[in-house]
Amino acid sequence: MLTGPATPVGQLLSELWQRRALLVVLAKKDFYVRYRRTSLGVLWAVGLPVLQAIVLTVVFSHVVRADRLAGHHISYPVFLYAGLVPWTFVASVLPGASTAIVDNLGLVTRVYFPRLLTVLLVVLSGLVPLATGVVILLGLTATLGPGLHLEVLWLVPGTLLVVALVAGFGAALSALHVYSRDVRYVVQAVMTVGFYVTPVIYPLQAAPHGLRTALALVPSAGPVELFRAGTVGADQGWHLAVAASVGWAVAVGAWGLWLQSRRDRVFVDLL
Template sequence: MATALSKEILPPAAGIVAPAVGNREKPVITIEAGRKWAGFDLADLWQHRDLFLFLTWRDVKVRYKQTVLGAGWAILQPFLTMVLFTLIFGRLAKVPSDGIPYPIFAYAGLLPWSFFSNAVTNSGNSLVGNAALITKVYFPRMVIPGAAVGAGLVDMAIAATILIAMMAWYGIAIGPSLLMVVPLVFITAIFALAVGMWMSGLNVKYRDVRYALPFFVQIWMYATPIIYPIDFVPARWRWLLVLNPLTGMIEGYRSALFGRPFAWGHLAVSAALSVIALIYAAYSFKQMERDFADVI
């Protein structure tokens, strides 16, 4: 006589749905795709803040690992560029600098520009560089390009020590307007995150981005008033320069550092365009994010 062996049915592990035996019942846990547009899931990003800090610190350490000068490269890049621009544009081409010594005029523009260009380049390549992490673990993908921008802020803080020394050398007093540097850095970081996040998503699908991005950033530098003041551009073309969000930011940094009147209209345009760019980049990133694990 055959005896029936009783089987103990174990509960499924978390996140795993056990198939129904004998009948086609609905699974207890259903995993569905998120909404087509969810924007910034701030609660999810806040829960992964430790991962953001870890990735930011990792990017800083990896960047200067096994280098002789270490974090000194964060200072040398804008400083040597400033020296070159001073010789070519300040001494030979006699480009005006609004009555400010050309070296510190150029460095005040190169400091935020170096942060922006490095943040965009590094965040644009960040998803491809973390392919193994993306395909194995769930977390908000925005954390990766955001960490690249956060690492750039560390470099900017280090390079700012040269600017402080130059202000002391040229006898430029620090005034209350210097407090405006904080919101200016915030706006610059928002715009860098917007461009870098959008580029990082495109780079997953179109690898041409990693080759085109450095060229695009280099051209962008000459369309930004870094080596020349905005008044150097003819008045009839100046409105095009203002449409570049970095124009109002660079002007704002110089006004904050040198105690000059702020061009509030240009700053408002820069802030508005930065927010619009961030919203659009987040929307595009959300659409592309669904295919990251499949095509990266």
């Protein structure tokens, strides 16, 4: 039973759990709707990441020789793809997650469920391309890269970390977005910069010494480093990047949860 304007964190989480069926049904709906009118259907969800991997491999092994950037001993396409998989997840999911409450106006203004569910919905829909990316990455590592070793298990915490980061930032940003619609554009701007300050196309050690620590503190650096550690081998100073990302995920996630809990049932008034 709902009484006050706030939904206590515990109650918020338990209501989310009770409404998990809604989350799944809506995520499935979005997924099917996206591919319904296409003749290849769901193949697109797999096809696009595969195409991206092929283009990368061809361009960076035959057209541009960028091997020096990553170090001579590793394959640059694999190195690059390892960074792109988590980054693409962030770049494609976070903008949608930060506007999720407002975007689901029709649903949110007519039926009550914890508003955080809309954020999780966006995150959930991003999992299929992420999983596809991980599978392709494993294939690339096995063929063009150093092969699959026990280190590949780093991909598990890497995947969890990137999902937690995006969910945490999404929870906080979507709450802020209700109050200030600037958030949408701020996030877009940050994403543009984010691609370059996250060590996606270069390893951490390629940056000038003074910048290295700063770059390691970028929230999205940790998952990228874990993906590297699981495939082509970690960059120097990757521990700091991972620790920083975990810190960001916990801190921003907790703040986001607090915002969601405090404002859960008054967001509607501002939509």
